[in-house]
Amino acid sequence: MRDFDYLAASAFTQGIRANIAYPAESSVWPPRVLTIAGSDSGGGAGIQADLKTCQELGVFGMSAITAVTSQNSRGVHAVYPMPEEAILSQMDAVLGDIGAHAAKTGMLYSKDIVKAVASKLDDYGVRKLVVDPVLVAKDGSPLFRRDAVNALREDLLPRALVVTPNLPEACELLGVEEGTIRSVSDMMEAANMLLRFGSKYVLLKGGHLEDEAFRGLAIDVLAGGDGTAGMQPLTLSGPRIATRHTHGTGCSTAAAIAAYLARGFEMEHAAREAKCFVAAAIARAVPLGGGIGSLWHAAHREPAHGLQ
Numbered sequence: 489m490r491d492f493d494y495l496a497a498s499a500f501t502q503g504i505r506a507n508i509a510y511p512a513e514s515s516v517w518p519p520r521v522l523t524i525a526g527s528d529s530g531g532g533a534g535i536q537a538d539l540k541t542c543q544e545l546g547v548f549g550m551s552a553i554t555a556v557t558s559q560n561s562r563g564v565h566a567v568y569p570m571p572e573e574a575i576l577s578q579m580d581a582v583l584g585d586i587g588a589h590a591a592k593t594g595m596l597y598s599k600d601i602v603k604a605v606a607s608k609l610d611d612y613g614v615r616k617l618v619v620d621p622v623l624v625a626k627d628g629s630p631l632f633r634r635d636a637v638n639a640l641r642e643d644l645l646p647r648a649l650v651v652t653p654n655l656p657e658a659c660e661l662l663g664v665e666e667g668t669i670r671s672v673s674d675m676m677e678a679a680n681m682l683l684r685f686g687s688k689y690v691l692l693k694g695g696h697l698e699d700e701a702f703r704g705l706a707i708d709v710l711a712g713g714d715g716t717a718g719m720q721p722l723t724l725s726g727p728r729i730a731t732r733h734t735h736g737t738g739c740s741t742a743a744a745i746a747a748y749l750a751r752g753f754e755m756e757h758a759a760r761e762a763k764c765f766v767a768a769a770i771a772r773a774v775p776l777g778g779g780i781g782s783l784w785h786a787a788h789r790e791p792a793h794g795l796q
């Protein structure tokens with residue numbers, strides 16, 4: 489089997505090939521996703537990654553920018569948070585007119601921004617909410633103020649359909665030392681503990697996991713669902729691609745989940761398809777700049793993947 493041939497079997501690619509017939513009503517088609525996140529001038533993460541992902545996955549992407557970052561493959565040079573008023577005004581403009589079938593939050597930076605966004609999402613009754621609790625960039629630069637963590641826990645997670653932390657973010661949310669989650673079984677325990685903050689699902693991403701027993705694999709854990717808190721979570725696993733060019737993996741995963749949810753997929757299906765989409769984009773990552781290169785979002789439709 490050629491690398492990533494397995495992607496050809498995904499429901500999404502089959503759907504694209506078969507030209508999925510969407511219902512004609514404009515309230516349903518095209519499916520729409522609002523991303524509420526920071527701008528990454530380097531084009532690899534944040535709003536830029538989210539909108540590329542939406543376009544690739546057949547949904548109409550819209551944005552409310554929470555902060556402008558001057559960023560490239562080597563790191564974050566500066567962060568300019570937007571005034572809350574400007575963020576809420578973007579959300580009103582989009583949600584009050586075009587509407588969104590799902591929303592995704594990324595970099596929210598401060599307690600005040602988290603609280604304001606949470607309350608605005610309530611006003612519009614956005615139910616399919618994917619919260620990516622973005623805290624640090626791949627080079628380790630902080631993308632949040634410390635006061636945002638508690639607000640994420642108390643104000644946003646209870647409203648989320650799914651929260652998608654990586655391992656350091658999960659430790660921060662749980663208030664344990666970074667590096668505490670060291671194995672897949674630690675991930676399962678942590679994912680169940682994160683459910684206590686009130687999201688319906690937790691997708692704990694294992695890109696940072698260094699578990700010798702699972703070398704060669706990139707494993708995520710999905711916990712939650714109807715009445716399943718405390719039960720054994722699911723593992724979603726795929727080959728670990730040997731590359732350092734992973735700028736934008738987290739944003740693209742959360743945006744892809746939002747896109748699939750907007751298209752009507754159930755959570756497990758959306759998470760599995762998102763993982764396949766991101767795996768292809770990592771396999772074809774572009775080593776632009778002198779640091780950590782970015783994903784290539786069009787990879788899933790390239791002939792090399794047997795998808796056309």
Ligand SMILES: Nc1ncnc2c1ncn2[C@@H]1O[C@H](COP(=O)(O)OP(=O)(O)O)[C@@H](O)[C@H]1O
Pocket residue numbers: 653654655693694695696706707708726727728729730731734736737738739741763766767770
């Ligand atoms: N080298 C890799 N090969 C394959 N999949 C990866 C790799 N690194 C991360 N992933 C996957 O990419 C997604 C994002 O994971 P992660 O890197 O943990 O998030 P973040 O970008 O927020 O730090 C997860 O589904 C994870 O399993």
Ligand SMILES: Cc1ncc(COP(=O)(O)O)c(N)n1
Pocket residue numbers: 525526527528533534535557559594595622624625626631734735736737738739740
């Ligand atoms: C504006 C912004 N938002 C999020 C990230 C995290 O990126 P990643 O997806 O690699 O964790 C980033 N570097 N910049």
